[in-house]
Amino acid sequence: MRSFGKAARGERLERLHSLPLWDGERLRNIHPVLPGLRDASTPQPTLRDFVCGDADRTPPAPLPAEDPRGAWLKSPASGLRATWLGHSTVLLEIDGWRVLTDPVWGQRASPFTLLGPKRFQPVPVSLRDLPAIDAVVISHDHYDHLDYPTIRALAKSDVPFVTSLGVGAHLEAWGIAPSRITELAWWQTHRVPGTGLDITAAPSQHFSGRGLKDRNLTLWSSLVMQGERHSVFFSGDTGLTSEYETIRDRLGPFDLVMLEVGAFHPSWGDIHLGPANALAAHDMLGGGVLMPVHWGTFALSTHAWDEPVETLLSLADPHRAHLLLPQLGQAVEPVERRPVTPWWRRDERAARKPGVEPDPVEASGADRLAGSVPWPLD
Numbered sequence: 001m002r003s004f005g006k007a008a009r010g011e012r013l014e015r016l017h018s019l020p021l022w023d024g025e026r027l028r029n030i031h032p033v034l035p036g037l038r039d040a041s042t043p044q045p046t047l048r049d050f051v052c053g054d055a056d057r058t059p060p061a062p063l064p065a066e067d068p069r070g071a072w073l074k075s076p077a078s079g080l081r082a083t084w085l086g087h088s089t090v091l092l093e094i095d096g097w098r099v100l101t102d103p104v105w106g107q108r109a110s111p112f113t114l115l116g117p118k119r120f121q122p123v124p125v126s127l128r129d130l131p132a133i134d135a136v137v138i139s140h141d142h143y144d145h146l147d148y149p150t151i152r153a154l155a156k157s158d159v160p161f162v163t164s165l166g167v168g169a170h171l172e173a174w175g176i177a178p179s180r181i182t183e184l185a186w187w188q189t190h191r192v193p194g195t196g197l198d199i200t201a202a203p204s205q206h207f208s209g210r211g212l213k214d215r216n217l218t219l220w221s222s223l224v225m226q227g228e229r230h231s232v233f234f235s236g237d238t239g240l241t242s243e244y245e246t247i248r249d250r251l252g253p254f255d256l257v258m259l260e261v262g263a264f265h266p267s268w269g270d271i272h273l274g275p276a277n278a279l280a281a282h283d284m285l286g287g288g289v290l291m292p293v294h295w296g297t298f299a300l301s302t303h304a305w306d307e308p309v310e311t312l313l314s315l316a317d318p319h320r321a322h323l324l325l326p327q328l329g330q331a332v333e334p335v336e337r338r339p340v341t342p343w344w345r346r347d348e349r350a351a352r353k354p355g356v357e358p359d360p361v362e363a364s365g366a367d368r369l370a371g372s373v374p375w376p377l378d
Contacts (some may be wrong), residue, residue: 003111005141005170006212008073008218012183016166019185019219023360026216029205029270031072031241037269037277044267044316044376045302047106056304058120063344064327068076071331072131078335080255080350081231084326087122087297088145088236090258091331097134097197097229101234101258102145103336109298109378116143117298120305124329135192137199138163139236139344140208140220141170142378144298148174162190162199166218171209186221187250200224202247206271210243224251232256233285237294239270239279244284254288255377256324261308262295275312281300282321289334290322290335296344300378306344313340 008016059172069082079092088102105127110116116370127150136159138146140354147166155175160182163171168181182190184201201221209215219240224247225232232249233254259281264274273281275292282290295308309325326332327343 001111002173005146005148005214006173007214008166008169012166012169012237015183015185015215016219019165021219027208027219028216029207031203031205031243033205033270034242036341037239039266039269045265047335051304057299059304059306059346061343061346063121065122066327066329067124067214068329068331069129076331076333079227080232080335081333082232082256082258082291082295082324082326083331083332084291084328085125086119086121086328087259087295088124088139088234088293090234090291090293091130091340092232092256093134093226094123094225094232095196097192097195097227099129099197099199099225100130100133100136100159101223102139102236103136103150104144104147104297105153106147106149108299109147111143111148111304117300119297120299121297133157133159134162134195134197135159135199137223137225137234138167138171139204139223139234140206141167141218142208142237143210143235144300145256146210151176156320160192162192162223164201164219164221165207166208169218173378176342176369178254179340184221185219192340196228198226198264200226200251202251203241203243204236205241205243206237206239222247224254226251230255233258233288235259235273235281235293237271238273238281239268240281242282242284248284248286252286252288254285256291257282257285257288258291259310260294261292262309263298263376263378264303265301265376268301276315277307278312278323279315289324289337290321290333291326300376309344314343 083091090101094146108116151174162182168183183330189200204222208218213322222232259278261278264272291361
């Protein structure tokens with residue numbers, strides 16, 4: 001089971017032990033959970049709830065997508081461009097440099113090939129068709145952000161990785177040379193060699209782990225990418241925290257803010273934003289064009305697949321938050337401030353299928369998966 005990764009040891013482990021978040025056994029969120037974030041009276045969904053969920057969890061057909069390769073041949077006029085490739089995977093072009101966030105091309109957000117959340121939306125472009133990348137950033141080690149088959153494929157390149165402290169142990173186990181890995185604690189900044197690109201790890205309120213025995217043994221982070229003229233904030237996974245105000249003061253302002261909006265649940269309010277709290281986080285961060293991520297690819301909670309983006313669209317005040325909602329694979333420049341087009345809506349949305357039969361392999365293996373990986377899954 002190589003996809004589980006490896007534990008931190010030696011100097012890497014010593015660095016983890018030196019963090020303020022280390023409690024003697026593992027890392028923990030030390031910032032107080034804001035009132036009302038987590039509904040303790042709501043039972044957490046079980047894995048069987050996922051496997052045997054209704055048809056609203058996935059779209060009735062693949063979503064429309066564009067091929068971005070033609071757009072990538074030309075530099076962005078403004079110097080900043082983003083191409084959403086699904087879930088939290090975004091190709092950022094910042095002042096002449098390219099950054100790939102949380103790359104996931106695998107078919108399941110799971111350590112297993114036949115069990116766990118399956119991708120319902122293909123990536124609009126293959127890994128081999130990406131342009132030259134200057135850095136890959138990985139926010140934390142959950143399966144929908146740190147993907148074993150994708151890392152194995154990237155190991156054949158020479159692209160450097162910048163990630164949260166401890167995650168490098170997984171990368172090394174999967175073939176990434178130590179010289180290509182930079183691990184950051186919160187507030188540490190790394191200048192990618194040969195570029196004008198700075199990457200800074202910042203606080204988030206989440207957790208980590210790829211199995212039952214490694215819960216919270218690697219760090220989770222948000223990340224800020226700064227070029228000579230532009231700055232981008234990427235939340236990774238997080239609950240709402242007033243630390244966003246500190247991030248604004250220390251690293252802002254931001255030209256583009258990418259916040260997770262999917263995979264939310266009332267019992268997870270302290271570790272996932274959801275659309276309403278994403279808007280609150282956006283305010284705390286000082287504004288900037290808001291592009292939602294962490295939706296439209298995997299069913300990782302019990303809500304309808306399009307609920308995150310529909311709720312965000314209904315709640316957003318256009319005077320306070322300009323939304324950037326590009327189609328999958330569409331290369332867009334935030335400065336253009338394009339009007340929102342609900343490209344994800346289809347006629348079939350009004351006539352959902354009444355239900356779907358669960359995959360018998362997944363249903364029979366649900367308990368096995370639940371006993372092998374952290375819960376919730378991301």
